[in-house]
Amino acid sequence: MDKKEPEALNLKREISLIGGIALISGTMIGSGIFMSPQFVLSYVGSPGASLLIWTFSGVMSMLAALSYAELGTVIPESGGDFVYILRIYGPCPAFFAAFTFVLVVKPLGAAGMAMSIAEYVAAPFYSECSPPPLVVKCAAAFTILLVSIINVLNVRLAIRIQVIFLVAKVLALILIVVGGLVKMTQSTAMIVENLKVENAFTGTQFSLSTFGMAFFQGLWSYSGWYNLNNVIEELQRPEVRIGITHDKKL
Structure with missing residues (x-):
């Protein structure tokens, strides 16, 4: 009697189109976009230079995302x-x-995002002062542990939570943008004055180090475009989602 060959171990394709979009967009719209603008502005020193940094960072991230899709x-x-x-x-x-990713890159990235989340979570409980470092660190550790447990338990559950948080973050950004526009419309003269080119770049700090740090903050805010490639074998109908039409490998 012939023995059956053991079947290859394959990942279950449980990530749908919406899940794939949430995996990329939900990661890109993260703590960085809520925290980095202040650092970018403080590094370059002017609104005009800050907008240029954000533009260059966005173009660079878009080109990198297209390269990863290919x-x-x-x-x-x-x-x-x-x-x-x-x-x-x-x-x-x-x-x-892999050694660098496991020991340095990924842990530091997760720690940075967790610390950002922890600061926002702890802030309402310490309205008159900054949250104690120990409280922030404990909240960050709990966040990392919770996210890890959810991802280990079930992929679909993790994707559903990702979709929910994506919707929440988009709504928060819409509220911020609408609030900013309302604030701007309250003073037309101030808008005209700030939109002048000579005023937009007043105070710009022309330094390689400051522009480098600002550019790094911008890229960090846009990071996340590569996440879908990490789980591409779990994506449903990848030939439709990202255009895979052949099995050609390098």
Whole structure:
């Protein structure tokens, strides 16, 4: 009697189109967009230069996202950066990349986002002063633990929560934009004065270090465009979602 060959282990395709959009957009619209504008403005020193930094950061992120979409069509495997480095440069560079991602890049990114969330969560309880560092750190640790448990338990649950938070963040941004427009319309003269080119760039700090730090803050706010490539094998009908029409691999 012939023995059956063991079936290959495959990931379940449980991420729909809405889930894929939420995975990218929900990560991009995160804590960075609510915190980075103040740092960008403080680094460059003027509203005009700040808008230029945001424009350049957005264009750079868009080009990077398009490049990743192309990589996803050529190498339709989960893993993102690690898989691409493995297929293009080999196992040795891929090992060092994975080592760096696991020990440095991903933990620091998660810690930064968790600290941002913790500061916002703790702020209402300390209206007259800044939240104690210990409280912020404990809240950040609990946030990381909670998110990890949700992702381990069920992919669909994690995606549904991602969609809910995406809607909440978009609504919050709409309220901020509408509130800003209402505030601006209260003083037409102030709008005209601030929109003048000579006033928009007044106080700009022309320094490589300041522009570099501001550009870094802008890129950090736009980060998240690469997340779908990390779980591309869990995406339903990837040939439709991101245009995979062949099995060509490098």
